[in-house]
Amino acid sequence: xxxxxQLIPGNSLITATPEEGRMLAVKMSRLIIxxxxxxxxxxxxxxxxxxSDATMLILIGQSVAIEFATIAAANNYWK
Amino acid sequence: xxxxxQLIPGNSLITATPEEGRMLAVKMSRLIIxxxxxxxxxxxxxxxxxxSDATMLILIGQSVAIEFATIAAANNYWK
Amino acid sequence: xxxxxQLIPGNSLITATPEEGRMLAVKMSRLIIxxxxxxxxxxxxxxxxxxSDATMLILIGQSVAIEFATIAAANNYWK
Amino acid sequence: xxxxxQLIPGNSLITATPEEGRMLAVKMSRLIIxxxxxxxxxxxxxxxxxxSDATMLILIGQSVAIEFATIAAANNYWK
Amino acid sequence: xxxxxQLIPGNSLITATPEEGRMLAVKMSRLIIxxxxxxxxxxxxxxxxxxSDATMLILIGQSVAIEFATIAAANNYWK
Amino acid sequence: xxxxxQLIPGNSLITATPEEGRMLAVKMSRLIIxxxxxxxxxxxxxxxxxxSDATMLILIGQSVAIEFATIAAANNYWK
Numbered sequence: 287x288x289x290x291x292q293l294i295p296g297n298s299l300i301t302a303t304p305e306e307g308r309m310l311a312v313k314m315s316r317l318i319i320x321x322x323x324x325x326x327x328x329x330x331x332x333x334x335x336x337x338s339d340a341t342m343l344i345l346i347g348q349s350v351a352i353e354f355a356t357i358a359a360a361n362n363y364w365k
Numbered sequence: 366x367x368x369x370x371q372l373i374p375g376n377s378l379i380t381a382t383p384e385e386g387r388m389l390a391v392k393m394s395r396l397i398i399x400x401x402x403x404x405x406x407x408x409x410x411x412x413x414x415x416x417s418d419a420t421m422l423i424l425i426g427q428s429v430a431i432e433f434a435t436i437a438a439a440n441n442y443w444k
Numbered sequence: 445x446x447x448x449x450q451l452i453p454g455n456s457l458i459t460a461t462p463e464e465g466r467m468l469a470v471k472m473s474r475l476i477i478x479x480x481x482x483x484x485x486x487x488x489x490x491x492x493x494x495x496s497d498a499t500m501l502i503l504i505g506q507s508v509a510i511e512f513a514t515i516a517a518a519n520n521y522w523k
Numbered sequence: 524x525x526x527x528x529q530l531i532p533g534n535s536l537i538t539a540t541p542e543e544g545r546m547l548a549v550k551m552s553r554l555i556i557x558x559x560x561x562x563x564x565x566x567x568x569x570x571x572x573x574x575s576d577a578t579m580l581i582l583i584g585q586s587v588a589i590e591f592a593t594i595a596a597a598n599n600y601w602k
Numbered sequence: 603x604x605x606x607x608q609l610i611p612g613n614s615l616i617t618a619t620p621e622e623g624r625m626l627a628v629k630m631s632r633l634i635i636x637x638x639x640x641x642x643x644x645x646x647x648x649x650x651x652x653x654s655d656a657t658m659l660i661l662i663g664q665s666v667a668i669e670f671a672t673i674a675a676a677n678n679y680w681k
Numbered sequence: 682x683x684x685x686x687q688l689i690p691g692n693s694l695i696t697a698t699p700e701e702g703r704m705l706a707v708k709m710s711r712l713i714i715x716x717x718x719x720x721x722x723x724x725x726x727x728x729x730x731x732x733s734d735a736t737m738l739i740l741i742g743q744s745v746a747i748e749f750a751t752i753a754a755a756n757n758y759w760k
Binding site: 540541542545546549573574575577578580581582583584585587588589591592595596600601602 | 608609610613614615616630631634635637638639641644648651652655657658661662664665668669671672675676
Binding site: 461462463466467470494495496498499501502503504505506508509510512513516517521522523 | 529530531534535536537551552555556558559560562565569572573576578579582583585586589590592593596597
């Protein structure tokens with residue numbers, strides 16, 4: 287495993303607001319892709335594919351939703 | 366990340382009713398697609414593809430269901 | 445968003461029985477499809493596709509399962 | 524919705540054992556397919572397709588796993 | 603349903619260690635496939651397909667992850 | 682089942698930090714693939730396929746997200 291990539295920015299699931307928690311979910315989701323495909327050039331090639339394919343956009347949304355569920359629970363839903 | 370898109374309208378998961386919570390789930394799900402594909406013209410092209418493909422409609426439904434699970438728990442299920 | 449569609453019939457996740465909770469999960473799952481594809485004629489065209497494709501039937505089952513998990517928790521599992 | 528199909532046999536998520544809970548998860552998963560495709564002849568045609576396609580077997584397994592998670596929680600994991 | 607297959611070995615979700623819980627998740631996941639395709643010869647044909655297709659390997663991983671989530675909760679995460 | 686593969690390194694879900702928990706999620710996710718396809722040569726062939734296919738990268742991300750949800754709960758979200 288490429289140990290030099292930090293998978294959770296700030297090494298914490300706790301955020302000040304739901305919006306920041308949502309951004310963390312997006313980042314965590316993207317960092318797993320970076321870990322699996324560490325070649326920046328290859329990722330640059332794949333990016334337009336994600337962004338123009340309807341199925342992939344939806345699957346990315348599902349990933350973020352699953353990450354966010356964990357972050358929201360960690361923050362006791364910012365109640 | 367495009368910091369100018371607000372990913373959670375109102376920056377809160379708390380809603381007055383289940384119906385409003387459901388609408389928030391739909392919006393949050395759509396805003397991730399907007400973040401991943403910020404080009405409005407491209408999204409306009411993709412929209413009819415979502416809406417006329419049975420598999421995509423079901424996958425969108427799964428996304429909303431996952432987001433809603435989090436929102437419902439945050440609201441203690443509006444009990 | 446088409447505000448005229450009610451996404452949660454009765455605006456509540458609370459049901460008298462597990463069976464009624466299961467029906468609510470099915471309805472909520474279908475109403476998201478209705479929201480995403482509001483054209484009734486188009487939905488009528490898609491319906492036989494869902495019902496005769498094995499993969500789609502399974503994916504619909506997954507959607508209902510996720511919605512039901514939320515409804516069951518809301519009802520404290522009708523214990 | 525075809526109201527004549529009972530979606531949860533026994534109208535309860537409570538079972539005596541984990542094994543019975545697992546069987547209930549399988550049944551609930553199959554009954555959603557029956558609801559979506561009520562034509563028995565059509566379902567008979569689809570059955571061999573499920574059973575001989577590796578992807579579908581795995582997706583069915585995911586459905587059962589999600590249903591079982593709910594049933595297991597309802598039974599406090601039979602502890 | 604083929605009643606002769608036991609779907610949960612030992613008829614319990616409780617295990618001594620996380621490792622044993624993980625093995626149980628793998629077994630439960632495989633037993634659903636066995637239930638859906640009871641023909642051993644057909645399963646033998648499908649096995650190399652699972653094991654050499656990248657998408658299927660990932661989908662199997664998702665199944666095991668969902669089963670394991672339930673088992674881990676049942677064991678209070680072996681804390 | 683190949684009993685010689687350890688599926689959970691350290692046989693524990695408890696980690697010192699969220700970052701270590703995330704790495705454990707990645708490892709657990711990969712070890713299931715190793716269990717299902719124990720042939721190292723075959724896995725070496727599949728690795729570039731994972732890493733260069735956008736859909737697979739997203740599906741791997743979903744797997745890690747599900748594993749991480751369990752690990753995060755086990756650690757009480759490192760609060």
